[in-house]
Structures are given as C-alpha cells and as structure tokens.
Amino acid sequence: MSDLRERASAAEMSADLLEWYDRHARALPWRVGPAARVRGERPDPYRVWLSEIMLQQTTVAAVKSYYATFTTRWPNVQALAAAEDADVMAAWAGLGYYARARNLLKCARVVVEDHGGRFPGDHETLLTLPGVGRYTAAAIAAIVFDDPQVVVDGNVERVMARVHDEHTPLPQAKPVLTDMAARLTPADRPGCYAQAVMDLGATICTPKRPACGLCPWRRSCAAWAAGTQADLPKKAPKKRKPTRHGIVYLARRVDGAWLLERRPDKGLLGGMLGWPGSDWSDTPADAPPIRAEWRTLSEEALHTFTHFHLRLVVKTALVPMDRAPARGKFIELPDFSPADLPTVMRKAFDLASRG
DNA sequence: AAGCCGTGGGG
DNA sequence: TCCCCAAGGCT
Incomplete structure (x- = not known):
C-alpha cells in the first residue's frame, strides 16, 4: 500500500x-x-x-x-x-x-x-x-x-x-x-x-x-x-473479430406492405423484427422466403456486432397481392416503420430504398 | 466461466 | 481504417 x-x-x-x-x-x-x-x-x-x-x-x-x-x-x-x-x-x-x-x-x-x-x-x-x-x-x-x-x-x-x-x-x-x-x-x-x-x-x-x-x-x-x-486499468488482450456473410430478402408487396419476420427470443437480435434471410456464415445458403424475381443490390450492408463483422447481400423483389410467403409475414405500411428495426436491418432497408 | 450479446462515437 | 470503449447480465 x-x-x-x-x-x-x-x-x-x-x-x-x-x-x-x-x-x-x-x-x-x-x-x-x-x-x-x-x-x-x-x-x-x-x-x-x-x-x-x-x-x-x-x-x-x-x-x-x-x-x-x-x-x-x-x-x-x-x-x-x-x-x-x-x-x-x-x-x-x-x-x-x-x-x-x-x-x-x-x-x-x-x-x-x-x-x-x-x-x-x-x-x-x-x-x-x-x-x-x-x-x-x-x-x-x-x-x-x-x-x-x-x-x-x-x-x-x-x-x-x-x-x-x-x-x-x-x-x-x-x-x-x-x-x-x-x-x-x-x-x-x-x-x-x-x-x-x-x-x-x-x-x-x-x-x-x-x-x-x-x-x-x-x-x-x-x-x-x-x-x-x-x-490503467490493464486488460486481457481482445480477440480479432471474424467476418461473416449473409443474405437478406426485402420483399415489397404491390400495396406497399413489407415481408418481415419476428426473430426468436434467444440469440442475436432476439425478439426483434427483421428481414427474412440466410444463416450468417462463410457460405450462406440462398433461400428466398417467397417466389419472386429477385434483384441483387450492387452494394452490401456492412455492420459490426460485438464479436463479428457482417457483410449482407441485399436482394429485393416486388410481389403480387395473392402470393403467400414461405416465411415471415407482410406488414402493411401504417404498422411498420424502418425505425422499428435493429440497426443492421435498417441499413439493409436504407440500401434498398436508395435503389 | 468464458462467450455471447449492439451500437455509435472517438482517437 | 480500425480498434477501443460505454452506468453489465445471462448462461
């Protein structure tokens, strides 16, 4: 002392x-x-x-x-x-x-x-x-x-x-x-x-x-x-963050409704609304949530979480009224605001909005 | 009990 | 650019 x-x-x-x-x-x-x-x-x-x-x-x-x-x-x-x-x-x-x-x-x-x-x-x-x-x-x-x-x-x-x-x-x-x-x-x-x-x-x-x-x-x-x-204080050295890849699908119905999905309570972004998407890994599987003519944006959404970097390929599509999604639920405009999304999902939305 | 879990600002 | 960090908790 x-x-x-x-x-x-x-x-x-x-x-x-x-x-x-x-x-x-x-x-x-x-x-x-x-x-x-x-x-x-x-x-x-x-x-x-x-x-x-x-x-x-x-x-x-x-x-x-x-x-x-x-x-x-x-x-x-x-x-x-x-x-x-x-x-x-x-x-x-x-x-x-x-x-x-x-x-x-x-x-x-x-x-x-x-x-x-x-x-x-x-x-x-x-x-x-x-x-x-x-x-x-x-x-x-x-x-x-x-x-x-x-x-x-x-x-x-x-x-x-x-x-x-x-x-x-x-x-x-x-x-x-x-x-x-x-x-x-x-x-x-x-x-x-x-x-x-x-x-x-x-x-x-x-x-x-x-x-x-x-x-x-x-x-x-x-x-x-x-x-x-x-x-001070001294700290144990940190690990480097790996980079993962993923795909998100932004489907807009002709009436303006967006296809969204409630994420499970446990895990990353648990309980939050998000775009249906692939797993986040080295080689994500392309699995669109609804049959449509998908367009891939030229720019990826980049985001960093606590323990990894993420690069998201963003795909968009316009779908007719009568087509049922395999995953997720269409939310009509008055019930949805991009501000309701976690930031990574909002970044994907922003990219899609700008074309 | 060490790893998981977001995000934005600052250096 | 990239890394660091912030009035932590849960499993």
Whole structure:
C-alpha cells in the first residue's frame, strides 16, 4: 500500500468526492438535482431502474432520447407492464443489447404482479429481478434508497485501478477492485457517492487522456504519483473479430406492405423484427422466403456486432397481392416503420430504398 | 466461466 | 481504417 492513501483516509476521500460532486454533478433527466434534494425529494425508482438498464454498456448520449421516449409513453411501471411486447421492442430498436428490452418488460410485470407495483428496496430482492445484476441492484439500492451498497461498474473499476495503481489485468482484478471500492463507500449519502464516482470516471478519470489536473482525488492517486494512469486499468488482450456473410430478402408487396419476420427470443437480435434471410456464415445458403424475381443490390450492408463483422447481400423483389410467403409475414405500411428495426436491418432497408 | 450479446462515437 | 470503449447480465 502506498503512503499516499494513508495521507488521505477513506473518509476524507469520500468527502472530497462528494464536495466535487456537489459542484460538478451533471444534470441528467433521471437525477434529482441539488435544489430538489435539499427539499427532500427522492428519485423515482421506476425512472432510476429504467435509466440503469438503458445505461448498461451504453453511453449517456445514446440513452437520452430513448429515455425521453419511454418515460413519455410509459410514465410508470404499471403502464410499461401493460405494454405490447412488439411496441417495447420497436421503441428499443437501435439501442442494442435487445435482451435488455425483453428483460425490461419481464421485470416490469414481475414488479407489478409480485411486488404490488413497487420496486423492492433491498439488494437481495432487487437481484431476483430479470435484467438486474449485481451492479444494477447496488446502484438502485444506493441511489433510490440510500443504502450504502458497493456500486462497481466499469468507471469504478478504472478509478480504483488508478487510485491504487493496481496493475493486475481485468477481469482478474475485479475482486480486488471491488474491495477497494467497498473501503471507500461512505455511510453518508451513498447514493450521491455512487453517482459521483461514476461521474468522475465518465468526465475526469476517462479511459484515454484523463484530466488529472481537474481531479479531486489527484493527491490520493497512486497512479498519478507513479505516472501510470494512462496505462490503467490493464486488460486481457481482445480477440480479432471474424467476418461473416449473409443474405437478406426485402420483399415489397404491390400495396406497399413489407415481408418481415419476428426473430426468436434467444440469440442475436432476439425478439426483434427483421428481414427474412440466410444463416450468417462463410457460405450462406440462398433461400428466398417467397417466389419472386429477385434483384441483387450492387452494394452490401456492412455492420459490426460485438464479436463479428457482417457483410449482407441485399436482394429485393416486388410481389403480387395473392402470393403467400414461405416465411415471415407482410406488414402493411401504417404498422411498420424502418425505425422499428435493429440497426443492421435498417441499413439493409436504407440500401434498398436508395435503389 | 468464458462467450455471447449492439451500437455509435472517438482517437 | 480500425480498434477501443460505454452506468453489465445471462448462461
């Protein structure tokens, strides 16, 4: 352990961070601002939960418009629990990690049916909810109920690795970093503290080029003293992404209806609407979902998923009213918007629209 | 328990 | 261009 940490106790560090947070906290739609907090206003559990699910592996910038849409359309957990699955999936389209949307609905229904429409306040019960893991349960307990849970996300891991100059690579270092986070978590204002560390990681202690000159923890930071902050946290090397190939079929009926297919709940893009298509592999099989005169577009749709690149050949056709598809279902224009599609499918649509 | 699961922005 | 990364959870 470095002398630096002995110079500033855990209590002093939490206090320093809270002071910084009171001056620099970002105003975010799901947060209770300083003035309202002084008036005794508490965060809405539904809104905090919704924001936390959306923010999993997703930036604040990407979440904002979705959060606004969801809270306007489904202002409370009862409204969301009563929503149609297809409407929620369509509203989530483009945000990614679609299991989150499926679990969001499941969770809303569990909260309504098993918990009387109120989010449970204890970490253990929160953990039983679909889509709520260790991080999210701790964050909700801390932020909503001021329970001093140890909140550890990617930001906290990075900040802890730097403050303690911890060079053990992730994910191996996770238990150690969690211990470090636990020692710093205060009993006073744990909700503010949790948001403060994450804000610090998101705005000051950033992955690249951290703004150490502005950091309230600089004098306590072992990495700053050692000059190693830019190299932390260490991470296990990543694998290269392979490239897969596929074919999608965009059939438009003469009345303007599009031939679409609901993807199975499990797996990639699970539960989302998409174009009927081939498997995604080295040599996809050409298997049109309906008999037609298919035209192949000159340009492929390119997309990158978490673990592979995809090159999609796009085929289009115009089909008469009376022809039945082997796969999928025609959806008429008022019931379909390309915005309801996951991004890769929307890219194929955009290519077809431009010819 | 390591692999699966999206997307858009930044360097 | 390409790789990295982001308030993770599930199996």
